[in-house]
Amino acid sequence: MTFSRTCFFLAAVLLGATARAYPPAPDHVLFGTVRDELGRPLAVGSAVVIVSHAAGEIARTQIAPGTEVGVNYQVRLPVDLGSVGTVYKPTALLPTSPFTIRVLRGGVVYLPIEVARVGPTLGEPGKRTRLDLTLGVDSDNDGLPDAWERALIDRDTTGRVRTLAEVKAGDDLDGDGLTNLQEYLIGTYALDRLDGLALEVLAVENGRARLRFTTVPGRVYRLRSSANLNEWSPQSFALSAAGDVNQPAYSGREVTVLEVWVPLPVGGTAFFRLYAE
Ligand SMILES: [Ca+2]
Numbered sequence: 308m309t310f311s312r313t314c315f316f317l318a319a320v321l322l323g324a325t326a327r328a329y330p331p332a333p334d335h336v337l338f339g340t341v342r343d344e345l346g347r348p349l350a351v352g353s354a355v356v357i358v359s360h361a362a363g364e365i366a367r368t369q370i371a372p373g374t375e376v377g378v379n380y381q382v383r384l385p386v387d388l389g390s391v392g393t394v395y396k397p398t399a400l401l402p403t404s405p406f407t408i409r410v411l412r413g414g415v416v417y418l419p420i421e422v423a424r425v426g427p428t429l430g431e432p433g434k435r436t437r438l439d440l441t442l443g444v445d446s447d448n449d450g451l452p453d454a455w456e457r458a459l460i461d462r463d464t465t466g467r468v469r470t471l472a473e474v475k476a477g478d479d480l481d482g483d484g485l486t487n488l489q490e491y492l493i494g495t496y497a498l499d500r501l502d503g504l505a506l507e508v509l510a511v512e513n514g515r516a517r518l519r520f521t522t523v524p525g526r527v528y529r530l531r532s533s534a535n536l537n538e539w540s541p542q543s544f545a546l547s548a549a550g551d552v553n554q555p556a557y558s559g560r561e562v563t564v565l566e567v568w569v570p571l572p573v574g575g576t577a578f579f580r581l582y583a584e
């Protein structure tokens with residue numbers, strides 16, 4: 308009896324050691340921004356991202372504030388290295404497994420246009436993959452949802468664009484240096500060259516530069532700075548002339564002109580870039 312129990316115990320240890328090391332592998336993390344058909348990032352708690360494959364659901368997550376700026380979903384997917392022929396649990400994926408993602412919002416299940424175009428496959432264990440998701444229909448398959456393209460056509464009084472085919476993701480219809488896809492992402496009007504992403508230096512006061520830019524709801528704004536135009540670093544800012552320089556980003560809540568303050572190096576030159584997502 309003692310012998311039997313001892314054998315069982317040893318076997319369990321060996322199996323356990325095997326199972327921990329191989330084939331289960333570190334999770335693969337999928338993350339990104341889920342946007343509605345007009346390009347607005349979905350609000351926290353307004354939808355659920357569901358990942359599944361042929362055998363059923365793998366994981367789901369709520370739209371949530373991300374650990375990174377501009378990220379509103381993150382989901383961990385169990386990975387199996389596939390070394391023993393069967394996966395260690397039914398929901399585990401092989402690194403090359405196809406899977407699908409759906410977004411449940413307001414009782415409606417959406418197949419994001421990025422997933423409808425190309426079925427994603429998982430990457431390496433322990434790695435992270437950014438996969439931004441867009442709700443809606445993209446009938447001309449250019450990455451821009453029909454709803455956004457139709458809204459642009461409806462607002463155009465000049466006759467420049469009349470059909471979905473005439474609104475191309477890579478074109479710059481208003482000549483402001485931003486493609487239509489970029490304007491969709493940052494929420495600017497793609498037929499007005501004055502409505503784009505611009506950063507103005509208003510003044511230099513008390514060792515700080517006063518900068519100005521326009522924000523729109525749902526977009527997140529960040530600055531980067533450089534002394535030589537080659538190396539760029541994240542630049543925090545203050546929201547008042549004497550405020551602490553501790554804002555790494557600003558989340559737009561309305562269409563407004565925002566002024567921010569950044570410290571300047573003594574006797575040096577500084578360059579700034581504005582990013583929106
Ligand atoms: Ca389209």
Ligand SMILES: [Ca+2]
Binds near residue numbers: 480481485
């Ligand atoms: Ca443009």
